[in-house]
Amino acid sequence: MFEREVVLKLIGVLHTPHQTLEDMPIQPSGALDIEGSAELFPEYAEGLTDLEGFSHAILLYHLHKASGCKLRVKPFMDTVEHGIFATRSPCRPAAIGMSVVRISAVADGRLVFTGADMLDGTPLIDIKPFFGPVDNQPDAVSGWLETKDKNPAGLRHSDNRFCS
Amino acid sequence: MFEREVVLKLIGVLHTPHQTLEDMPIQPSGALDIEGSAELFPEYAEGLTDLEGFSHAILLYHLHKASGCKLRVKPFMDTVEHGIFATRSPCRPAAIGMSVVRISAVADGRLVFTGADMLDGTPLIDIKPFFGPVDNQPDAVSGWLETKDKNPAGLRHSDNRFCS
Numbered sequence: 001m002f003e004r005e006v007v008l009k010l011i012g013v014l015h016t017p018h019q020t021l022e023d024m025p026i027q028p029s030g031a032l033d034i035e036g037s038a039e040l041f042p043e044y045a046e047g048l049t050d051l052e053g054f055s056h057a058i059l060l061y062h063l064h065k066a067s068g069c070k071l072r073v074k075p076f077m078d079t080v081e082h083g084i085f086a087t088r089s090p091c092r093p094a095a096i097g098m099s100v101v102r103i104s105a106v107a108d109g110r111l112v113f114t115g116a117d118m119l120d121g122t123p124l125i126d127i128k129p130f131f132g133p134v135d136n137q138p139d140a141v142s143g144w145l146e147t148k149d150k151n152p153a154g155l156r157h158s159d160n161r162f163c164s
Numbered sequence: 165m166f167e168r169e170v171v172l173k174l175i176g177v178l179h180t181p182h183q184t185l186e187d188m189p190i191q192p193s194g195a196l197d198i199e200g201s202a203e204l205f206p207e208y209a210e211g212l213t214d215l216e217g218f219s220h221a222i223l224l225y226h227l228h229k230a231s232g233c234k235l236r237v238k239p240f241m242d243t244v245e246h247g248i249f250a251t252r253s254p255c256r257p258a259a260i261g262m263s264v265v266r267i268s269a270v271a272d273g274r275l276v277f278t279g280a281d282m283l284d285g286t287p288l289i290d291i292k293p294f295f296g297p298v299d300n301q302p303d304a305v306s307g308w309l310e311t312k313d314k315n316p317a318g319l320r321h322s323d324n325r326f327c328s
Contacts, residue, residue, distance in 0.1 A: 002205070003287055006226045007171050008258040027298045041166070044257055047235040049247030053307025057249075060224070060260060062170045071211040083213030085221075085291040088298075093208055094172040094289045096224060098262075100301060123167055125258045127249040132304040134191045134252075137264060140296040143217025 011047075012040035012124040014061060016116040021065055024158045026076045027088070028099050028115030035104065036116030038124055045109030048127075052106040056130035057113065062123040063097045066090035076158060077148055086143060097122075100130055175211075176204035176288040178225060180280040185229055188322045190240045191252070192263050192279030199268065200280025202288055209273030212291075216270040220294035221277065226287040227261045230254035240322060241312055250307060261286075264294055 016036035018024045025031035038059065040048065051057065068091050074080065075087040084092055101115035111127065180200035182188045189195035202223065204212065215221065232255050238244065239251040248256055265279035275291065 002174070002177050004174055004205075005171055006174055006228075006287060006289065007169055008226075008260060010166070010168055010170055011257050013166050029298050041168075044235065044249075047248040047257070048250070049236065050250035050308055051247060053305075053310075054250065055303065055305035056301045058262065060258075060262070062172075064170075071208065072213065083215060084211040085208075086212070086214035086218065086293050088292055088295070092290060093175050093211070094224075096172060096290050098222065098224070098292065100299060123170060125170065126256060126260050128252055128262065129250050129307060129309070130301055130304050131252070131306050131309055132301065133306075134193050135264060136300050136302065136304070137220045137294055137296065138300065138302070139219065140294050140300070141217075141219035142295050142297075143293060144214055145293070145295055146217075 008125055010123045010125060011044045012038055014038055014118050014122040014124055016118050016120045018119050021119060022158060025117045026158050028101055028117050031115050031117045033114065034116040035112065035114050036118065038111040038127065040109045042109060048106050048109065048111060051111065051129060052103065054103060054129045056100055057103055057111065058128040058130055059099050059101055059124065060126040061097050061118060062125060063090045063095040064123055065119055066095050069093055078144060082144055096125065172289055174287045174289060175208045176202055178202055178282050178286040178288055180282050180284045182283050185283060186322060189281045190322050192265055192281050195279050195281045197278065198280040199276065199278050200282065201277065202275040202291065204273045206273060212270050212273065212275060215275065215293060216267065218267060218293045220264055221267055221275065222292040222294055223263050223265055223288065224290040225261050225282060226289060227254045227259040228287055229283055230259050233257055242308060246308055260289065
């Protein structure tokens, strides 16, 4: 039979100005001027070597305050329900979040970035370098999001719908 | 003190033609014609609703066969070492992989896609819809990868360097 859970190591913690789940930017594009940092646990600091040459990084983190997972949700950017895997809503079966952020500096076991759309104290799972030829999809079609403002994340902030 | 591990639910399993870690495509861009599927556990199938309207999905999965995590690695695409967080190498502290794949079909609790660069039987952690205005970074600069072929993942396959 298939495993139903996985245990992953955490590599550090995210520091941001966001202390509560309400009224947060819902994506990095709504937080372009908001600075955050990833503080790695000392034993992992060496792994940041050469990341400073990249303009963007992909952060994967534990959505540790999300709760009330449902399979259909009304996301921040719509008024009707969609399947959870067709949304970026935080209350997912596996509470993992992903943000592509712009790198400001890398030094002393710390990555400083802009685009901070995470809660302060969020546990960090992984950092990957953004590689345009692999990660960009210039012809992407965005389903129900196609009919929304093309940069809606810059306008929308969270509310309390996914708070416990 | 900070937590050092996180337990995440798995939502399904990936089916691909790749039975061994050697000679695999190292990114979806090297597997554009290779079909795979994500089979969700029945209790999560409803969460796929409306994903079929998107052209691309982000798959997050457990790199369950990676081993020998090191903080500096010589990645498939270079001959010198880099910090693990400046590479996409599979042997990371948190063994989590990410691939952006092209959606072929969504039905009966299953997502069929092209761009299959994962091992058959890989445990699936999450599916997120790709949203161009948030996920694309047209001005991205790629550090040490900038000096490599701009589409090297289409040429390179894995070898046994990260096998146990």
